Amino acid sequence: MAYIYMPLIFTVIGYGILWIATAPVIDFVYNVGSMVMAQEVPEFNTQLGSVFDGNDGTPEEQPEFVSTSNVNLPVFGEQYGQITCERIGLDAPVYFGDDNDILRVGAGQYIGSFLPGYGRLIMLCAHNTTFFRPLQIIEAGDIIVFKTSYGVYQYQVSRTDIKDHNDSSAYDLLKEEEELIMYTCYPFETMVGTKTDRLFVYCEKISGPTVID
Amino acid sequence: MKVMKKIASLVLAGAMTLSMSMAAFALTGVTAEEQKILDAAPAKAAELGVPTSSAQYQKYYSQAVTYVQQNDMTTAQVDGALKAMDNATAEAKTAMEKAGVSSLLDLDEATLKSLTASCASVINKELQAVGIEVRVSADGTVTGVTTQGSNKNDPTATNTPKQNTVISSTKVVKQTGSDMTATVVVAATVVGAVAACGVVSKKKGLFAKTEA
Numbered sequence: 213m214a215y216i217y218m219p220l221i222f223t224v225i226g227y228g229i230l231w232i233a234t235a236p237v238i239d240f241v242y243n244v245g246s247m248v249m250a251q252e253v254p255e256f257n258t259q260l261g262s263v264f265d266g267n268d269g270t271p272e273e274q275p276e277f278v279s280t281s282n283v284n285l286p287v288f289g290e291q292y293g294q295i296t297c298e299r300i301g302l303d304a305p306v307y308f309g310d311d312n313d314i315l316r317v318g319a320g321q322y323i324g325s326f327l328p329g330y331g332r333l334i335m336l337c338a339h340n341t342t343f344f345r346p347l348q349i350i351e352a353g354d355i356i357v358f359k360t361s362y363g364v365y366q367y368q369v370s371r372t373d374i375k376d377h378n379d380s381s382a383y384d385l386l387k388e389e390e391e392l393i394m395y396t397c398y399p400f401e402t403m404v405g406t407k408t409d410r411l412f413v414y415c416e417k418i419s420g421p422t423v424i425d
Numbered sequence: 426m427k428v429m430k431k432i433a434s435l436v437l438a439g440a441m442t443l444s445m446s447m448a449a450f451a452l453t454g455v456t457a458e459e460q461k462i463l464d465a466a467p468a469k470a471a472e473l474g475v476p477t478s479s480a481q482y483q484k485y486y487s488q489a490v491t492y493v494q495q496n497d498m499t500t501a502q503v504d505g506a507l508k509a510m511d512n513a514t515a516e517a518k519t520a521m522e523k524a525g526v527s528s529l530l531d532l533d534e535a536t537l538k539s540l541t542a543s544c545a546s547v548i549n550k551e552l553q554a555v556g557i558e559v560r561v562s563a564d565g566t567v568t569g570v571t572t573q574g575s576n577k578n579d580p581t582a583t584n585t586p587k588q589n590t591v592i593s594s595t596k597v598v599k600q601t602g603s604d605m606t607a608t609v610v611v612a613a614t615v616v617g618a619v620a621a622c623g624v625v626s627k628k629k630g631l632f633a634k635t636e637a
Contacts, residue, residue, distance in 0.1 A: 214629075214631060215626055215631035218622065218626070219619075219622050219626070222618055222619065222622050223619075225618075226614075226615040226618050226619065227615075229614065229615065230612070230615055233610070280453060280454050285495050287588070287589035288588075288589050288590040288591075309590060310599050311595075315599070315601065320599075322597055322599075323488055323491060323590065323591070323592075323593065324484055324485075324487035324488040324491060324597065325487065325491070326490075326491055326494065330453050330454075330494070331453070332490075333487075335597075337598070337599050337601050338601060339601050339602065340601055340602050341602065344601070377596070377598045377600075378596075378598075380480035380483075380597070382598070383597070383598075385483045385484065385486075385487035385597070386483055386486065386487060395598065395601070396601045396602070397600065397601045397602025398602075407600075407602045410598055410601075423453055423454075424453060425453055425454065
């Protein structure tokens with residue numbers, strides 16, 4: 213009987229240890245897995261919402277200016293846009309705010325940056341295992357399309373850079389020129405260890421309405 | 426470091442804005458009244474010995490600019506924010522004088538912790554008029570949350586206020602990857618345990634066929 217209950221005991225103990233150790237990441241793994249295996253649209257956290265009702269417009273059809281009265285500003289946790297890059301397969305909803313709840317369901321914008329069209333820095337982040345995984349093949353010259361309810365914007369990748377997450381020279385929050393920065397953890401392949409580096413992708417605005425008073 | 430960030434965020438949250446002088450630069454969506462807050466910030470930063478070129482300064486200034494661009498503030502609310510800035514700065518300066526330092530960033534952890542508590546109370550009182558509540562979470566993160574529906578262009582603003590985090594002491598650059606170290610280690614341990622079971626079982630002849 214020893215060769216029956218001994219392996220069983222070890223199995224139970226092993227699963228117990230496994231559960232205790234992976235409990236903090238089970239949620240993450242489940243959410244990541246649900247992104248590719250879910251058969252139904254995932255339910256959003258009740259704190260998340262949306263002011264983005266889609267935009268079928270093309271970059272060529274955009275006006276030069278749009279009034280602030282036509283801009284439905286998002287609050288923290290609200291989706292306000294969709295960002296895509298056809299060549300690399302990037303397609304992510306964009307939320308205002310960048311906490312863990314938001315990063316589970318899309319790309320998050322740092323609240324010290326702002327929306328497209330305001331002539332300021334737009335700083336987006338997303339997980340390198342989900343929405344920003346395509347960034348590993350992004351190149352200078354790639355076109356990013358950023359759709360919002362009030363306009364369709366185009367940005368062109370000017371350069372990429374690998375920097376430490378504490379390196380504040382990677383971005384200029386007070387820049388008086390519109391720039392889109394997308395960042396994610398780097399490297400993409402490494403699964404072990406907390407990543408301290410980030411891949412920063414810098415994009416210049418090439419089209420889209422300017423928001424005016 | 427955490428406490429330093431906490432106090433820096435509370436003082437700067439009370440000020441709402443810390444910036445280089447931007448009086449000549451008209452930001453979209455910022456009224457002349459709201460601009461007063463942005464214009465008053467550099468002097469407060471100088472009083473606290475916080476360089477306007479510092480990353481911490483720019484982090485909170487940019488959040489404040491985003492806030493005033495996003496929200497319409499009345500004259501009373503602007504006055505409330507300016508008063509909060511004055512009171513928070515005064516609290517910090519008192520602590521700095523007691524500690525004998527010339528910069529807020531030079532205060533030790535214990536002093537910063539004490540200052541955080543006192544500033545939170547002072548700032549909350551003043552910022553209530555602006556509709557902002559300052560919260561300090563268990564991990565030390567400081568956030569300013571609006572509870573009034575003052576968001577511009579929101580047709581439901583006056584009826585169903587939305588909660589909006591408008592300022593936060595969290596890092597600018599977030600963690601956007603997974604660390605599977607624990608998983609890998611435990612998986613390896615389990616595999617090793619199972620292998621050990623197999624070796625022990627084999628040595629004890631548990632897999633040996635019993636002759637009839």
